Amino acid sequence: MTVSTAVTTLGTLYVYGITPAGVAGPRTAGVAGAPVRLLTESGLCAVVSTPPERLRPRRRDLAAHQAVLAELAGQGPLLPMRFAVVSPDSEALRAQLRGDRRTLLRQLDGVRDCVEMNLKGTVVPGYFAQLVRRDEHLGALAARARRSPDYQTNVRLGEALARGVRGEARRAARQVLARLAPLARRTAAGQVDDDQVLSTSFLLRAADERRFRDAVADQARVYGDRLALSVTGPLPCYSFVDPRPTPAGR
Template sequence: MEKATIKTTGSNGRYLYAVVPGSQERVYGCLGINGGNVYTIAAKDVAAVVSDVPHQKIRPERRHFAAHQAVLKRVMLDGDLLPMSFGIISQGPKAVRAILSRNNKSVQQQLKRISGKAEMGIKVTWDVPNIFEYFIDVNRELREARNKLVQPNYLPTQQEKIEIGRMFEEILNLERERHTKQVERVMSKRCSEIKRSKCRTEIEVMNLSCLVDRTLLSDFEAGVLEAASHFDDSFAFDFNGPWAPHNFVDLEIDV
């Protein structure tokens, strides 16, 4: 962490990246949005990680998202943090301190929840050429229903096509649930909390966010390998992190 003089412009807003424990002054360098100097503004026993911004609205551009994430990554090196959502701007130091004071109780509760921990992600997909044909092969009920529709000289109705699509969707979700529970049983021993995120494509089996003790990340990785060993080559496992614990911070900041 740098020890430098904090130079600010009174007319600027303050962009909020995170809240960290402690009241000491900290300076992280010119990592912020538009190359802004990143530093802390403290109130009582917590501090906001901020940088000066000349405008009261930051466009959701890739470079701004990248700067936001770069700041969180740097701050994580020093310990715990509560990441803020992209785009939160306060009027100035006085307003930032007022925000911290108003939200002190909830901030302390959330800091306790994530103390010493980081977020890790697990993503599992079906690694098959065609997900529908895969389920035709492995599910007899779906296979028999499909075979009825493709028999010679048979013209399926629109309702029959809709029904087989509904059947496929139901089987897909049942299999997702079964496989997700299987992975959660293995990983629950290695995670403080696990949260599910919605699958975005048909080939996704699960997207899990895991709150993990930072001293046990190698144990988490071993757990992923153990979970993967229960699946065949039709599945692909991937894990990522450590990240700031976005999915485990339930903090409604009153700006």
């Protein structure tokens, strides 16, 4: 979890992620330039560094966090932590690895050879002409606005068009999800609003990334007049793990 400011205490460990035991320690420098090291317990590794006194989501530290995760992900399954996740001290973290060992190993197995791809879809605001032709109510409003272009009629027409455009984009988003979900092992829905009507993460086998991108491109060709699609990834599998160390500042 990203936080704007967090104060750490002596002995606190900044946690990047959890891997099976046996990985090589990252050579990449960590947050605030700190050396990254491995804390091994019960067949698991927590990848940690000493945090700065105050954690802030500065660009260079966010980039360092991501670079450490990228190096780890190249070695095998990884349970990534979001920026600014800390553990009180090494003993607390070791105890957590021991206590949650079965759950963590199961999660690692669940993301083995996988990547996360995030798909967002936003409303295309200009999808008007087809709506007016198909919808009798909109057609009548548009005709009235042309005959008598008064303020209230224009407002009602604008509101009705906006609702119609959002509705078309939401319907397209449902069709896109129905087409793409079978390509994934799992999906996780994100937050949506009136403009961003689709936000979903897909857990894919790494080997299926190209196939997924091609399928997204196909859907963009079908629905691009009403729904603008964008893909981010491959990402660490943030949306498909349940890491337990405490976000700093909580």
